[in-house]
Amino acid sequence: MPTVIIDGIEYEVEQGRNMLEAVLDNGLDLPYFCWHPAMGSVGACRLCAVRLYRDESDTQGKIAMACMTPANDGTRISIQDPEATEFRRCVVEWLMTNHPHDCPVCDEGGHCHLQDMTTMCGQTYRRFRFKKRTYTNQYLGPFLTHEMNRCIQCYRCVRFYRDLAGGRDFNVFGSRNRIYFGRQRDGVLESEFSGNLAEVCPTGVFTDKTSARHYTRKWDLRTAPSVCIHCGLGCNTIPGSRYNKMRRIEGRFNGDVNGYFLCDRGRYGYEFSYDTIRSENAIDDAQNALKEAKGVVGIGSPRASLESNYALQKLVGVEHFSAGLSEFEQEAAEQYLSVFKSGTAQMLSLAEVELADVVVVLGIDPTGEAPMLDFAIRQAMRKAPMEVARKLNIPDWDANAVINALNGAKGKLYIAAPWSIKLQEIATEAINVTPANVAVFARDISRGAVDGLASGISTELAKAKKPLVVTGISAGADTILAASELAGSIPGCGLFVTAPEANTLGVAMLGGQSIRQAVDTIESGQADTLIVLENDLARRMSSPAFASLVENVKNMIVLDCIETQTTRAATTILPVATFFNSDGAFVNNESRAQRYYAVDPPVEDIPAAWSRIRDLGDFTWAGYEDILRELAADRPEFAGTLEAAPFADWRSTANRKIARETHRSSGRTSKDANRTMREPQPPDDAQTPLAFSMEGDQNPPASSAVIPRFWWPGWNSNAASNKYQKEVGAELHGGNPGVRLLTASGSEPEADRDKASVSYPQPAGESKEIWLIPRPYIFGSEELSRRGIAIGELIPPPEAAIHPQSAQKLGLTDGGTAELDFDGQTISLPIRVEESVAVGVIVVPMGFPETYGVTSPTVARVK
């Protein structure tokens, strides 16, 4: 490890760092704007100026930018040098000549990197007496507010948006002091990661538009460590609330999962929490119904916590419990588990995906289903040819030099999917094939096809240093099996399988019947009562099957926080706390158990689902952790969930709980004064090691799983995360949170070919039959986020997409209406004829009310 000398003191740093990183890694402060741990250095802002000395005898030195200085052994700098200090102050003073007098009305205020750095540089008074430059703003969609006057030209936004996120509709325009960051004309930003601009921008040019409707400063937010509920990747988040209402979500750094960033669905999906059910407490009705029941069936949910699902399984018994997945998902999830346990392929984490150099995507649409996987693959493609730059002695962090050296080179990306996915724009080759043919294609590659694309991919995979195969539960069991065979056939090849929902893998691991079997139990009369846990069954079975279930069941007890078709059909509704008002654990797609903590106490005494289930049965659990302990004792593969986060009796090094509110949280004696003068005691949180009030430890906790926010004296913005990391941009102190539950045992994957073939019913060859495939969209397909106000604006119109060839064969025309008959139900949608879908399929949006019942690829008859 190189040793550098900073202000006369020796520090050890990692190999290949720059001096700014060296300074921050060692816990020292040095102001910066344009550098970002995920984006590297460009030396644009000139703020991290230090005095750099040649050697020990050099007393003169020179001013240099720390971020552009490699941290070689013996590098000698001074941060406190008076001239360097004055230089930095001057840089901020120049930036401030045009910065508007906006802080009171700016949403960035209170967590603004520019405020922090200005204070850190000691610049306090604007001496410049001349006029300020101004700009006009643009409409950028429902997620971001644009306020260009505040810009300090650090170029972070455009570097993030174009270089990292791969967006093309945002750029820098103009010349000299008219530099402008925006779009060519007003319009919604196309990138699925645009929300990160609000975090990446060191000042308030881009701010969260959803939070502006009910704006709260960071110091007033009540925050808790949480996990995103809107897909199966399990990105770490920090939701913030004020007056018991959700205000915004920011990313929580986890070096093994999402790093610094979030997708727009994860960031803006929180607005679903405004539209929850409140109904009479019907627990007595539910208890009576259970007493009189002739057999009870329980259906769990992949969007409910592991604890709630396990509690339901205990209540109804394993033989009467269903994981609540559709037939297709259940089968695919089981296949995935058996592949995982067999160890045929190395299962990668999301962070490891970014290290791959050749990627094969099989049968899924990462952008629609698990957007951060799209982001990770883009990073992999960007970093793959890095060797070229390294050969030229260009360090990885020297962002512009790397871009010039690579000259547009990218990693190799191959895609086989039923429609043109967005990643195709950076793909080396892509083909559109039917879901069944995706598996065939994968087998062609692994079995060494002699020519064609499959053979080319096979050669590239064999040459690759870090090959990777990506597929998902939504691609079906057979594709997962084929993908694992492919990954297994190449030494060192990784496999990444997405899961559609936050806890899909968790419920699949719990096991139980498929939803079909559960319904059969009811319909055959073996049971007459059904308990549904946070699950909309209408989304998971065809409409006639759902109608028949509703007709045949005597009592349907539904626990949910939102109104769905299932709650409307219920005989008894038990409202439960939303995700933001309850604690629990999710198991993400790579079997990482992660705990999330309630941001707010339950509203109006609506308890968490697990405690409702406890009241329905004869259980003595005092908290959700008791359920978790029982689960771990009962099922050893869940033992890791106990280590994923500290328990309720855990205390910080100062022997205190962790405070969810900041030490500056305001309004304590006033916020409830309209209701009561008694100043109610803050709600107690016996369930977790966190307190709902400001009373508790404000320091970074020793356990990274309970970091409620990133804050450090002088660092109010999220850049404070550098104080929580071992090395900036790397692992958190105490390790990245989450524990992977599954390990490879070396057993052969169970492959049931007959079963696999069931998942892809083949069209009988009849001229009017076609594959009907649900396509996940980032906005609209996920059940909770589509209820959000901002996301609701971006839900695409429901249309059925079909290839011109197929359209001609079936006599369908663009703009006409397709009536599709399948599983005894008919849906009708406007037709869009386009070449971007495979021949022989008709693609409809997944999870839209118009397409309920289309749960998996199926065969439909066109009327």
Add this chain to the structure above:
Amino acid sequence: MVSILRSMWLMLKHLVVRPVTVRYPEQKAYIPPRWRGRIILSRDPDGCERCVACYLCSAACPADCISLQATEDEHGRRYAEWFRINFSRCIFCGFCEEACPTYAIQLTPDFEMGEYDRSKLVYEKEDLLISGQGKYPGYNFYHHSGVSVKGKPRGGAVDETHPVDIRSLLP
């Protein structure tokens, strides 16, 4: 004996000295304008609310007796959706006035706020908002800030140039 006489003399002397007490409440004492009494929210010279709901007063308040909620109108002007001061907790320190970047919140020379019921000491925005500018006439925050609001277009503030033409190629 001497002390008794001296006491008598003092007492008799006060029969002819003018009393210092005033006949409050009929007669009011002089309160200087910068007295820290009842808190108000003022308006700018255009008659619009000065408060931009920046939360600095509530953050500065040592008694934590100010709470509010920010929102914005269709033209981007920030204002307080609701604003509450619990005067039963207020210590009249004036930190809120000092923290206020827009001269919205001001302390006034009025101390006559006694109530029999504590809940009546909770003042909402309609109780706090006055129709005048208070102690600091003439200041309008939005005429110095870079954001545009109704009546102040982009670049229309004091010390601001017109918005630049980003398509200009002139050096």
